[in-house]
Amino acid sequence: MFETLSGRLGGIFDKLRKRGALSEDDVNAALREIRIALLEADVALPVVKDFVEGVRVRAVGQEVLRSVTPGQMVVKIVHDHLIETLGGLEPVALDIGQSPPTAILMVGLQGSGKTTTAAKIALRLRKRENRKVLLASLDVYRPAAQQQLQVLAGQVEVPMLPPILGERPVAIAKRAMAKGRVEGFDVVILDTAGRLHIDQELMAEVAEVRAVTSPRETLLVADAMTGQDAVNIAREFNQKVGVTGLVLTRVDGDARGGAALSMRAVTGCPIKLMGVGEKTDDLEAFQAERVAGRILGMGDVVGLVEKAAEHVEREDAEKMAAKLRKGEFSLEDLRDQLRQLRKMGSMEGLLGMIPGIGKIKNQIAQANLDDKLIPRQEAIINAMTKAERRNPKVLNASRRRRIAAGSGTTVQDVNRLLKQYQQMSDMMKRMGKMGGKGLFGRGGMMPPPGMPPFR
Ligand SMILES: Nc1nc2c(ncn2[C@@H]2O[C@H](COP(=O)(O)OP(=O)(O)OP(=O)(O)O)[C@@H](O)[C@H]2O)c(=O)[nH]1
Ligand SMILES: [Mg+2]
Secondary structure (H helix, E strand, O other), rough: OOHHHHHHHHHHHOOOOOOOOHHHHHHHHHHHHHHHHHHOOOOOOOHHHHHHHHHHHHHHHOOOOOOOEEEEEEHHHHHHHHHHHHOOOOOOOOOOOOOEEEEEEEEEEEOOOHHHHHHHHHHHHHHHHHOOEEEEEEEEEEEOOOHHHHHHHHOOOOOOOOOOOOOOHHHHHHHHHHHHHHHHEEEEEEEEEEEEOOOOOHHEEEEEEEEHHOOOOEEEEEEEEOOHHHHHHHHHHHHOOOOOOOEEOOOOOOOOOHHHHHHHHHHHOOEEEEEEOOOOOEEOOOOOOOOOHOOOEEEEEHHHHHHHHHHOHHHHHHHHHHHHHHOOHHHHHHHHHHHHEEEEEEHHHHHOOOOOOOOHHHHHHHOOOOOOOOOOOOOOOHHHHHHHHHOOOEEEEEHHHHHHHHHHHOHHHHHHHHHHHHHHHHHHHHHHHHHHHHHHHHHHOOEEEEEEEOO
């Protein structure tokens, strides 16, 4: 089996313990591994190059989230970029248009899954969208190709254009569209013979079919196992025939699916559907997330990074616990904590992530916690001198007025923060004496249950 990308990156970054922004060196080390992982997943070389450049631009200088390793951070950036390159989280639906009969033309290499997918789409349109669908086989080359479609048509309970012996593909296509018009079909699905992209005669023929039927959709059907040739296949079909969408088949197999990325990059067409089995209902809207996870060899990458974000770095937590035990929690520590909180995003989301605090989340939400609170509190602490932050006892009325003015807040705000700090500090000393475990030992610093958040 392949080594997973997360495994590879983990190896590189294990020793790297620093935080802050990702340096160019960090990113370069990661990109080498990403390049190999993508090639192993059969993404075509030119596509890999562009992709890696895209990641570099995004990653250098990126802040590493607290409690995530730099390696995990890079993985997350790669994953997000991959989903974007694959077309985003929202699947693009088939375009059926407004003026029936709409032609859908199936094209692709031999054995890629065109005929099966034609039947799957027919079933989907009939059942989900209540469309009147006609299937037509333009495959006059492979023996029994027409019977194959006939059997599938029976299974999905969709009529098929009766074959006429000796009729050529372009004529069949015209006849299918005529029947569609006369008999009030919404959609006519034209299944073509498999062809090699280097077979110029057959490519010209399918281009002619396209010209006489003006399909709303020309779907390039490709096996998820397609290797480095995916780029050429996609380019040729797109140039010679014109493609509007891609269908990835055999996503249920072992292939890593790098072809999806290559073909999408070359054609710029959305991947609309994916085949996930041999049965006629094994067709799903394309899920970029699922395929991205496979390409990277880690279906759970998002979970991985998100889970990592749930755990505040153990080292830091331990350091904090030690400080608490000694009663050394200063306003500077408070500011550090506030900064981390702000970096990690909204309070709401954050609270849910801190172990042990989920239960009191609602309670805190009811206390009108707002996101502007943290920057305001940080500003107050910033407006203090170093000496004041270390020893808040010196903060008399005139100093508090100065701090309020300096931070754009009121004296009441300053008083509230200091009172809050005092309460927290006392509480922590007590908890520290109890062993420094519990909420603070593990989860960093948040006001304990029953106490309103600092405001
Ligand atoms: N597991 C799996 N098998 C599939 C999928 N799609 C198609 N197949 C199988 O792949 C084989 C070939 O599929 P066809 O639909 O005949 O492929 P085709 O592109 O029409 O082939 P030609 O007409 O010969 O070019 C069949 O055995 C299908 O059952 C899929 O999504 N998953
Ligand atoms: Mg076929």
